[in-house]
Amino acid sequence: MKRILCTFAMLWSLSPATGSATTAVTMPIPAQELHHESLIARPMYSPDGHWIAARMHVSDEDRTLGIIDAQTLAYTPVFSLEKDQFLTDYLWLDSKNLLLDLTIDGRFRQVVLVLENSGGKLRSTIKPLKLALTVLSPDEGTGTFLVAYRVSDVAKAAVHRVRVDQLFDWKLPPDTLVDASLPNVTSYMYDSLNKILFATQHDRENSVVSVSSKKLSDRSWTKIFSKKDYKGEFTAVRYIDKTTLMVLSDESNDTVAVQSYDITTQQVKETLYSNTAYDVNKVITDNQGKMVGVGYVSDGVQTTQYFETNRANLLAMLQQTFPNKSVQLLDESKDLKQLLLFVSSADYAGAYYLLDVNTGKASMLEEVLPDLNQYRMYQSQVIKTEVEPGVQLESYLTLPAPEQANKALIVMPHGGPIGVREYNSFNPDVQYLASRGFAVLRVNFRGSSGFGKKFQDSGVGQFGQRIERDISAVVSQVRKQHQFSQSCAMGGSYGGYSSMMLAIQHPDLYQCVVGQYGIYDLPYLFVEDQFMQEPDARKPVEAAVGKYNKGLRDVSPVYLADKVKAPVLLLAGGEDSTARIEHSYRMEMALKAFKRPVETIYYKKAGHGPYNNYWAAHELAASAEFIRKSLNLKEYGSELTDKALRAKVAKDLALLGEGYGYGWMLEANPTLADSYTARSATFGATEGVYQRALTQLNQFGNFQQGVELLEQAAAQGNVEAKYTAAFYYAFGYQVTPNYTKAMDYANQALANGGTARGHLIKAYLYCTGRGVPQDLQRCLELMDLKKLQAVPEIKRPNPLDATTPMFFTTTAMIIRDAKFTQEQLAQFHAMVTEQFNIYPVDFTVDDLEPGYFKDQEFQKNQSVFKFEKERVFGLNFAVKKLMQSKSNAVLVYISLQQANGEFQLIKSEMIAGTGKDGWGIRYQLTSADKPGIYRIELADLSGNKLASQDFTIQP
Incomplete structure (x- = not known):
């Protein structure tokens, strides 16, 4: 685990405070400013402590990995990301080389970024890897480091000790092999202090989880832990002596504790530290391997407790410097003179600081989301509720500004539900809703993680039962303390299910339901596909829902739709393999069968959650708009008089309109798109005027009005x-x-x-x-x-x-x-x-074949057919005299006959290729098109007419 320096100088003063001096405005915060890439992410020291690598995201066009000088704090970008590139992870190999994990055009790639300090200027070069590697330890001064990679036998993994120059071939040299003897390895961990390697194995056939260890110099492994059907926690920290291991485990404890573990008997010897209320999730050791502190989540905040006086004093002074903030010590320089801090809270997205240990000066590297400083943010209250003797729930209530409060409570169950939890940390969705006047309640019900295994296990098989009773108990307590006239349940995954069940069980309490990526038919979980007939495939479902039984229908919203009184919004992802969209389809049909009000938003390309930040913002804005309508609340931001602030709020309406305008992620809905963008434009957002122009052009075919709106938006900048x-x-x-x-x-x-x-x-x-x-x-x-x-x-x-x-x-x-x-x-x-590389040549067109698509089949030699929105028609053809080894081009012009008989151009393009497999032109009809005579004309790069084909598209 992470070591922290042994001694600290006396710190007489610390500075500065977080945030900027900007006066915060109480107003609805735009969704895209909350769901936004962090300006800075994952800073980490180089092994020699001279540099700090950090990812920066200034804009979509300005995304870099950079190097910060630890002394001057000067930032040098060393790797710029192109539009189709995403940096998913990075790690120092040594002080001159970084391993980067990239996604390029949707494919995983690894490269080594080589740094060179030339004449005081930092330069970099890129070397791609052919292998997929995991780094277990950086170079510790030997010129080598440990890596693991999968070999051809997927049941085995291999560990190698390599130099940087040995990474770039298709195979690592045989003499670098450390070990490849263990099957079924799921992960490795390296104890750098004792030079010991740990391996975790999962024998799925026999349902056995085991942990083994070995010194790098040893030939054989020692099995230190092995359990069948083990569901608890067992994480090796490091060896205390030859036969005793320090572990994080709940083997002999209800909560995860720090324990000494005898590898000979495979039994816990004693508990070194435990917290009766919370699971320990971190052990801090010094350079000698002695435990000097622990970490756990307390009152929803990651908390560090030091056992050594100097460290405890430092932490206390940091808390005084950053009041009401969580201060995390992330990293340290090699000379132990600097600490890297992260400071955040429920109402502050956070900032990274460098602390000079000798002077006590804390210098800010950068804030995570500095643009949010202009808005008022909202703290959360910790609520404790005893639901049974000895069973206490921990929940977080976020209240809006009194002048903004609309007396509505949003109950937001978390997903999972088993082994997942809520935190009292910065949450963009909570801030969004609170800024619109809502109180937001999040409950860590039984089944949530972090409160011990008994608490977590007591949620298994309690869908629609104990879990919802827990939530309702907290809701009852909160409603006694605060005056709410309306409530809405809103959640994702299990939270979507729970929101629906809360409204079913308490129909007079909830006036709306928002279910995001939810499960609504519990029996269906066991028959979703043929693989669910296998016992192993059912285990993950049984771990949450319990064994299949007929009583699951009694707690499935699909079969209880007649009990729903509140309006429902269902959001789902077309590519969700966790909560399949079929659940939402079934819920929608069941509600409609009983004539219950239901709206749906199905994101075609989304999985189990939003596709990206843009669509996360869209989903949040759509959910809030549905809640506003259901509760009959005034337009968000309507109380604002400042035009610039009103325009900011209206961006969400423009975002909603844009989402319905194209048909890529959502089914195109021109009427809805125009409605949202018109409201946005009325509110003063230039984005709304622009998006409305596109709707008129691309969906309604009102070209003159569309261009006029374009000019209006252009005049507004x-x-x-x-x-x-x-x-x-x-x-x-x-x-x-x-x-x-x-x-x-x-x-x-x-x-x-x-x-x-x-x-x-x-x-x-x-x-x-x-x-x-x-x-x-x-x-x-x-x-x-x-x-x-x-x-x-x-x-x-x-x-x-x-x-x-x-x-x-x-x-x-x-x-x-x-x-x-x-x-x-x-x-x-x-x-x-x-x-x-397109070459102009003379050629002729042959085998002209007009047609249209029906049920994904091209209907050949058809040029007369009915108008249908999204119908695709076009031409297949062959060409003669092409340069088959080089790319050639065909120019395409598509026109529509006007009332005066003349043809007006509606589209032009150039298609290029060798034409070996034939050529094709396609045109998709939209709601902006209309019945009539369409003409497709073909020409070469010299403008010579090659062919012409008319299509009669009937009403």
């Missing part, structure tokens, strides 16, 4: 609106072109940090000479994406988002509209080849 207005005015998609406005809006968008797509609109105008004199060289310069890509993302004035499809569209439009000489055309072709 919305950068995306400026770009989109430039797009429509340049290309004239179902609107009258205005090339002067197109150039003006493109320039404005670029000047305000808009994407580089603005360069491509300007390129179209210069190439075609529309609104400006024709200037081919300027056009080619603006289309040079490779030059822009060469600039590190963090330094680009204009991001490259979506520039490739825009390049293809722009190319098609330029070839159609530009009056090029043969020489100019050749120059343009050369640019396209340079940018995307």
Whole structure:
């Protein structure tokens, strides 16, 4: 476990306080400011203590791993993340090399970041790994470190001691092998003080969990713990002597305690420390391995208790410096002169500090979410409730500002329910609801972790029974102490189930229910798929629900839908493998069968929870909006008079409208999207005006109104609106072109940090000479994406988002509209080849095959059919005389016949490839489209017409 320095200098003063001097405003906090990437995350010292690695997220375009000088606190970015890259973890191998875990295009990758201090400047290079490794210990001065990786036999794992230069081949050298003798290893741990390796094994066939240990110099392992069907805690800390181990265990205790354990008898010898109320979750030892402190969660806050005077005094002074805050000692410098602290609380997202032990000065590295300092935040009260003799529940009640209070209580059961708990720490959802006037209650009912195994085990099989009685007992206590006129139950996973059961059991107490990713049909858990017929597959379900029995129907909301009185909102994920969306489908149908009010939000791509921060914010805003409507409350933020503050609140309405506008995550709902965005615009949010414009354009097909709204949003400073207005005015998609406005809006968008797509609109105008004199060289310069890509993302004035499809569209439009000489055309072709390796050749189209999709099957040779929203139609075709070894291009123009008989362009694009497997063009009808005659025309890169096909789409 983590060691902390042995002695401290006397600290006479400590500074500073947390947060900024900004005056906090009492107002509804926008969801996306709470569900936001931390500005700083996971700082950690290098082994030599000179550097601190930290992840920084300034914006989506400015995400870096950087190195902080531990003396000057200067930050140097050493690795910039591109749009499709995510840094999931990192670890120092030694003081010059970091192992990075990355997700790139959804795939796991590992690289070593090599640091070099050249002339006072920190530089870095990247070396990719071919293996998937886990580092067990960094270099401790030997030039080597321990790693583990999976070998071809998945039942075994191997440990190696390696140098950095040995990491980059497909196999680690045989002479680096430390051990590969144990089967079924799930994890390793290394005791660096005693040079001892621990391995945890799980024999699933026999349901046996065991722990073994060995010195690195030994050939054989010693089995120190082995239990069948073991569900308790057993974590090795380190050896006390040759036969005695210090462990965290509840083997002979109700709560997890620090115990000495005899490896010969495999029995606990004595308890070194225990807390009768809480499980110990951390042991702190000094350089000699002596226990000097422990950690546990007390009153919902991670708490450290030191047994040594100097440490206890330091912690007491830190608590005085940061009153009402949790102070965690995370790391230390090698010379023991600096400590890395994390300071946070229920009403403060937190900040990282460096503490100089000698001077007592605490210097802030950075705050986690500094933008939240402008808003009022809310502390939580700890509530203790005795539900039975000797059984006490711990809960947290967050109250809103008195002037904001709407006298409504949100009861928020946690998920799990077994082995999960609530904390009295910063919770974005709680802060969001409290800022909207709600009181929020979270209960650690029986089954929750952290309070001992008896407390946790007493929740098993108590779905809809003891657990809900516990929650209701606390609700009753809180309602006696505070005046609430209305209540709503809201929770995720098991919390969704519990929220539904609370409303069923107490129909007069709850006026609404929000169930997020919930389970509602307990018998269905045992038959979800064919694997559930296997006893081992049922064990995780039985560990929470208990054995299958007919009585499960009596505590399943699906079979109790007639007892629901309150309006219900069900949220679920289409890719949820934990609480399958079928549960929500069944709950929805059952409620509708009894004519109970129910709304649903099904996120197509979500798993067991929000897809990302954006959709977490959407889910939170949608839930709060449903609660507002159900409880007949006024519009959030309607009391605000400041226009800027009203616009901030209205961002959530724009977010809701945007979510319903595209159909990727949610089924597109133009009416709902327009309603939300119109309300947002009325409230003063430019995002609302912009999103409403997109709804009119993309969903309703009201192009003139859509462009007018774009201009309104652009006038209010919305950068995306400026770009989109430039797009429509340049290309004239179902609107009258205005090339002067197109150039003006493109320039404005670029000047305000808009994407580089603005360069491509300007390129179209210069190439075609529309609104400006024709200037081919300027056009080619603006289309040079490779030059822009060469600039590190963090330094680009204009991001490259979506520039490739825009390049293809722009190319098609330029070839159609530009009056090029043969020489100019050749120059343009050369640019396209340079940018995307696409070669212009002469070819002809053959085997033209029109059709549409029905039940995922392409109906061939069909050009007349009925209009259906989301119907896809198009062309299959072959080409002759292609350069089969190189990419070629076909230009596509899709038009709709107008009332005067002329065809107006609605889409243009370029498709590229070798064409070996044939070519295809697809167009999906949306609610913005209408019945009529559609025409698809094909051309080559020289503008030569290749084919034309009309489709008659009937009402």
